[in-house]
Amino acid sequence: MLGREWEVGVLVGPHTAPEFLTEAGLLALLRTTWGVDANSARTGVRLLGPKPRWARPDGGDAGLHPSNIHDTGYAIGSVDLTGDMPIVLGPDGPSLGGFVCPAVVAASERWKLGQVRPGDSVRLVPWSLAQAEAADAKRQAWLGRVTDRIEPVARPSWNAALVRNDTAAGGVLARDHGDGTAPEVTFRQAGDRFLLVEFGAMALDLQLRLRVQALDRWVHRHLGPGLVDATTGVRSLLIQVDGRRLTTTMALAAVREACADLGDLAEESFPSRIVHLPLSWDDPATREAIDRYVNGVRADAPWCPWNIEFIRRINGLETTDDVRRIVFDASYLVLGLGDVYLGAPLATPLDPRHRLVTTKYNPARTWTAENSVGIGGSYLCIYGMEGPGGYQFVGRTVQVWNRDGLGPHFDQPWLLRPFDQLRWYDVSAEELLDLRAQQGAGQLPIRIEESSFHLSDHERFLAANQPSIDGFRATQQAAFAVERQAWADAGEFDDLELAP
Numbered sequence: 001m002l003g004r005e006w007e008v009g010v011l012v013g014p015h016t017a018p019e020f021l022t023e024a025g026l027l028a029l030l031r032t033t034w035g036v037d038a039n040s041a042r043t044g045v046r047l048l049g050p051k052p053r054w055a056r057p058d059g060g061d062a063g064l065h066p067s068n069i070h071d072t073g074y075a076i077g078s079v080d081l082t083g084d085m086p087i088v089l090g091p092d093g094p095s096l097g098g099f100v101c102p103a104v105v106a107a108s109e110r111w112k113l114g115q116v117r118p119g120d121s122v123r124l125v126p127w128s129l130a131q132a133e134a135a136d137a138k139r140q141a142w143l144g145r146v147t148d149r150i151e152p153v154a155r156p157s158w159n160a161a162l163v164r165n166d167t168a169a170g171g172v173l174a175r176d177h178g179d180g181t182a183p184e185v186t187f188r189q190a191g192d193r194f195l196l197v198e199f200g201a202m203a204l205d206l207q208l209r210l211r212v213q214a215l216d217r218w219v220h221r222h223l224g225p226g227l228v229d230a231t232t233g234v235r236s237l238l239i240q241v242d243g244r245r246l247t248t249t250m251a252l253a254a255v256r257e258a259c260a261d262l263g264d265l266a267e268e269s270f271p272s273r274i275v276h277l278p279l280s281w282d283d284p285a286t287r288e289a290i291d292r293y294v295n296g297v298r299a300d301a302p303w304c305p306w307n308i309e310f311i312r313r314i315n316g317l318e319t320t321d322d323v324r325r326i327v328f329d330a331s332y333l334v335l336g337l338g339d340v341y342l343g344a345p346l347a348t349p350l351d352p353r354h355r356l357v358t359t360k361y362n363p364a365r366t367w368t369a370e371n372s373v374g375i376g377g378s379y380l381c382i383y384g385m386e387g388p389g390g391y392q393f394v395g396r397t398v399q400v401w402n403r404d405g406l407g408p409h410f411d412q413p414w415l416l417r418p419f420d421q422l423r424w425y426d427v428s429a430e431e432l433l434d435l436r437a438q439q440g441a442g443q444l445p446i447r448i449e450e451s452s453f454h455l456s457d458h459e460r461f462l463a464a465n466q467p468s469i470d471g472f473r474a475t476q477q478a479a480f481a482v483e484r485q486a487w488a489d490a491g492e493f494d495d496l497e498l499a500p
Contacts, residue, residue: 028052046085064487074095178200195241210268226242275415315480330423343415
């Protein structure tokens, strides 16, 4: 029996041509008839088809593959390019992640994500914001009526002119240039219910993260009941609105004014607890996940058969003991939550000499053990639940999510907060199993110290250690270049169409 064919309305953006995909690459994404993979669920629908056509050779500090970006909030329905595989993120998908998303499913079309099944085919049809809002208004009106008659909703058809217009805009709604005291701000379309605000250049800069935090405080105080949620990223804030009370166009106008008034944050400080957690280095659960990947997804990946050796190689370190030393010496600043589900932290070392840079799996794993710890780009995460993933493993820790609120540290279901500092202490795999049992019962004592993060203090630290930091980065960048060339020689980038 042949599968069903689906047309799904999407809005182009936030990450599209010409910054991330070529113009031809965006058109190919929207004109391809995609197959639905068997590894699909409420977390996301995997699509089978041609490789994306990228407009850049790599993701820089965010990772070796051009799909890698500094982590940003994900809108529900995002077409997430995890390496070379598109995954349409569902309602149980991650709220934060580090992959390019060139389109987002319109709110009125999301129901289709729950109906497609393996063997079906999907075509992504570009809609304008006006079309998406009209379709959603009609859907809301239909849902509000108590009637036995089902009234079909008219669907926009393929519009090549619309694609050309949206491609030219690159998913950018507005861009305010910096003035020397404040960075450039880019406002990107992320569907008809989300607005993505990005500060500065595509780089890891804690000054930008402080501006994100300041804007997050502002939107929670001023956007009122029209605000559904806001997700902080490395240099961005994803704002979700209730379209019946506040449209993305209205939110854009308000937030644009707020960004202009944020002012100088150099002397700002934020509460920053120091949280000590156990880490089972190279835990057997991570080895099992790698084995499953090799046997079921991809056997020839450059990061297999051992992720820690890959981390050593791509960072120019002498031994895997150096990887271990750096991870345990680092103090990881939490920049966001929900990076791979359930309050999972996205964190980066405060000391740039501890920032191990990797790339993410391509394609992603289909299985990761709960609370595995990995590094992707310049960032560390703890997987909040069992599921897919792409970060390079270093070990496993205890639960960071407790839905029952058991124990003194779970007044909310999540353990960690933005601007917490995460530090590891070494335990064996056997010890970790006992600690996990205690944590699940709310009986594990966790050492937490109250502190604060001052940007001015951090910048003085960077200035005092700049020569050593520059030396570490030079070694790292040289190893990164060698690894990239090895990938090219092995055909890893074959079929990528890069802009000249």
